[in-house]
Amino acid sequence: MSNVSFRVLSLIPPMTQLNTPYPSTAYITGFLRSRQVDAVQADIALGLVLALFSTEGLDAIAAEIESQEAVTERVALFMEQFARYKSTITPTLRFLQGKDSTLAHRINLRNFLPEGPRFEGLDVYVDEDGGDPLAWAFGALGSQDKARHLATLYLNDLADVVRDAIDPRFEFVRYAESLAGSQPTFDPLSDALAQPFTLVDRLLVDLSLQTFKQHQPQVVLLSVPFPGAVYAALRIAQAVKAHYPGTPIVLGGGYVNTELRELSDPRLFDYVDFVTLDAGERPLLALLEHLQGKRGQSRLVRTFIRNAQGQVQYINLAEADVPFSEVGTPTWDGLPLNSYLSLLDMLNPMHRLWSDGRWNKLTVAHGCYWKKCSFCDVSLDYISRYEGTTATELVNRIESIVAETGQTGFHFVDEAAPPKALKALAAELQERNVSISWWGNIRFEKSI
Numbered sequence: 097m098s099n100v101s102f103r104v105l106s107l108i109p110p111m112t113q114l115n116t117p118y119p120s121t122a123y124i125t126g127f128l129r130s131r132q133v134d135a136v137q138a139d140i141a142l143g144l145v146l147a148l149f150s151t152e153g154l155d156a157i158a159a160e161i162e163s164q165e166a167v168t169e170r171v172a173l174f175m176e177q178f179a180r181y182k183s184t185i186t187p188t189l190r191f192l193q194g195k196d197s198t199l200a201h202r203i204n205l206r207n208f209l210p211e212g213p214r215f216e217g218l219d220v221y222v223d224e225d226g227g228d229p230l231a232w233a234f235g236a237l238g239s240q241d242k243a244r245h246l247a248t249l250y251l252n253d254l255a256d257v258v259r260d261a262i263d264p265r266f267e268f269v270r271y272a273e274s275l276a277g278s279q280p281t282f283d284p285l286s287d288a289l290a291q292p293f294t295l296v297d298r299l300l301v302d303l304s305l306q307t308f309k310q311h312q313p314q315v316v317l318l319s320v321p322f323p324g325a326v327y328a329a330l331r332i333a334q335a336v337k338a339h340y341p342g343t344p345i346v347l348g349g350g351y352v353n354t355e356l357r358e359l360s361d362p363r364l365f366d367y368v369d370f371v372t373l374d375a376g377e378r379p380l381l382a383l384l385e386h387l388q389g390k391r392g393q394s395r396l397v398r399t400f401i402r403n404a405q406g407q408v409q410y411i412n413l414a415e416a417d418v419p420f421s422e423v424g425t426p427t428w429d430g431l432p433l434n435s436y437l438s439l440l441d442m443l444n445p446m447h448r449l450w451s452d453g454r455w456n457k458l459t460v461a462h463g464c465y466w467k468k469c470s471f472c473d474v475s476l477d478y479i480s481r482y483e484g485t486t487a488t489e490l491v492n493r494i495e496s497i498v499a500e501t502g503q504t505g506f507h508f509v510d511e512a513a514p515p516k517a518l519k520a521l522a523a524e525l526q527e528r529n530v531s532i533s534w535w536g537n538i539r540f541e542k543s544i
């Protein structure tokens with residue numbers, strides 16, 4: 097299929113992780129490009145955090161707080177220290193982005209950053225001899241890590257201020273999660289989306305419209321991995337509908353695959369036009385053909401629409417999925433890889449992998465090789481359809497990702513990484529002398 101003038105924009109809505117891009121748009125963009133579709137992507141989650149935690153963002157936060165009659169204690173503390181927050185926000189973000197490593201020394205002196213309530217947690221580690229209370233975690237030489245931890249506490253203080261004074265739904269890894277998580281009806285979301293904008297909404301909408309203007313897409317894909325990204329995804333959709341009403345909007349991703357399988361409320365289609373289930377490749381190819389007039393609506397694949405009678409209709413022409421060996425290589429092209437924030441939240445060596453460092457995300461196989469756990473919904477496509485590829489192809493993907501991103505760390509995001517494939521992969525890496533670090537989830541079982 098050649099779609100050179102038909103541009104597809106995939107968006108990561110807030111909030112997801114901030115240390116590295118959530119991989120869904122990288123997969124789909126890589127796949128669409130491998131089929132000669134003009135595909136681009138943007139991370140609105142990171143963009144929102146960078147806009148909010150900037151000197152202009154802090155000014156806007158302070159201006160809102162000044163108009164309020166009563167504030168919480170931590171908001172009052174923030175206002176007292178506002179000049180220090182404003183002068184430290186940009187250098188601290190640059191430090192967390194890995195752009196100014198020597199700032200660690202000033203941060204570690206503990207008189208550079210204003211310290212709010214989040215720093216009180218450090219008191220539990222008090223050293224009775226008056227030494228460094230964090231020495232147990234970072235030793236004498238772990239100055240970069242220690243400063244990253246302190247800078248993360250500082251950002252957490254700021255996030256608390258935003259939650260108290262601006263938008264009670266705001267958190268770093270999720271936004272308005274309770275509106276979408278296990279809700280029996282669409283009412284809470286639809287009520288929230290009808291409310292006037294908060295400062296966070298305003299920034300989100302501005303950013304979405306700027307991104308739209310920059311790319312001028314013919315289709316927008318919203319990839320929603322968790323309930324904590326649904327509200328923002330629909331706010332983005334609402335803004336696109338208001339300003340560019342003719343542009344089709346497609347909703348997909350992990351949240352949709354698990355929570356919206358029984359979708360029946362047509363109000364969701366006030367915001368989006370199509371909702372696709374499970375692996376997005378085949379449904380999207382069918383949808384793009386449909387949007388270009390090459391395929392009738394009745395031949396869509398795993399797609400919900402609102403039909404002419406105003407009802408939700410599920411259309412699923414049985415068509416084979418794109419095999420894992422043909423999904424192409426993810427691409428991070430277009431994402432600001434140097435702007436992600438390496439946060440160090442929890443002082444636990446395993447947990448830090450999740451929030452620290454720019455890991456390339458890749459799957460070793462599609463689906464789960466085990467699919468026997470009784471608590472798991474093994475009928476879902478992303479678990480039941482186990483499909484691998486050759487170690488040669490995986491290492492080809494790894495090499496091209498390293499060449500593109502310059503990063504040699506990989507997080508294998510399989511639900512349970514398959515031991516046989518890992519072994520073959522490790523042998524192929526050794527054989528080709530490709531040196532990377534990798535980690536992932538496994539079932540702790542005999543073959544491992």
Ligand code: SF4
Nearest residue numbers: 464467468469472511
């Ligand atoms: S290993 Fe994980 S994905 Fe596989 S069946 Fe068990 S719970 Fe499900």
